[in-house]
Amino acid sequence: MSRIGNLPIPVPEGVTIDVSGGNDVSVKGPKGEMGLRVDPDISLELKDGTLVVSRPTEQKRHRAMHGLYRSLINNLVVGVTEGYKKELEVIGVGYKAEVNNGVLELALGYSHPIYFLPPDGISIAAVSERGKNPQVVIEGIDKQLVGQVAAKIRGLRPPEPYKGKGIRYSDEYVRRKAGKTAAR
Secondary structure (H helix, E strand, O other): OOOOOOEEOOOOOOEEEOOOOOOOEEEOOOEEEEEEEOOOOOOEEEEOOOEEOOOOOOOOOHHHHHHHHHHHHHHHHHHOOOOOEEEEEEEOOEEEEEEOHHHHHHEEOOOOOOOEOOOEEEEEEEEOOOOOOOOEEEEEEOHHHHHHHHHHHHHHHOOOOOOOOEEEEEOOOOOOOOOOOOOO
16 A cells, blocks of 8 residues: 555645646646656546545556655645755865856866856855855755756765765765874
8 A cells, every 4th residue: 555645635726737638747836837747557636626646456566656656746746836945065175166147166176166057947056154164055846856956066076074075965964984093
């Protein structure tokens, strides 16, 4: 029994969900519009301001698809109403992050600056306060795309375990290691 798949998806005010005959779901809201093609075996029913996702049989494949598509459609609804946000911290002496004309410019201790152009639908902001580490804020309506962009930026200089320098998620804990000790 899928506990996630059986939950109905509430449709908030200002959000419209259209389900076409080929199981194409289109969600429109205040922040934008997104779409998803759902497996033809999964049935979608809109009633009383909620969307109910159901499966035809108890096959393993149908059970897996049931929870997956319910989560994906719920992510679309949350994306067009609230949006998604990831925050990264840039930690290291001389490490900088700033946005110029929509392009993220990073100084990460390499011999050259790194320029990152975000894809369409993603907005990037750099916050630098005196005495604090620079932060990069990534926002968008597509949960997968926001996470992918955050992972790409983090991959430019992942946090290292000895000094903790690098780019990390704001809620990430980096396990520190002891360095070398002097021989006596």
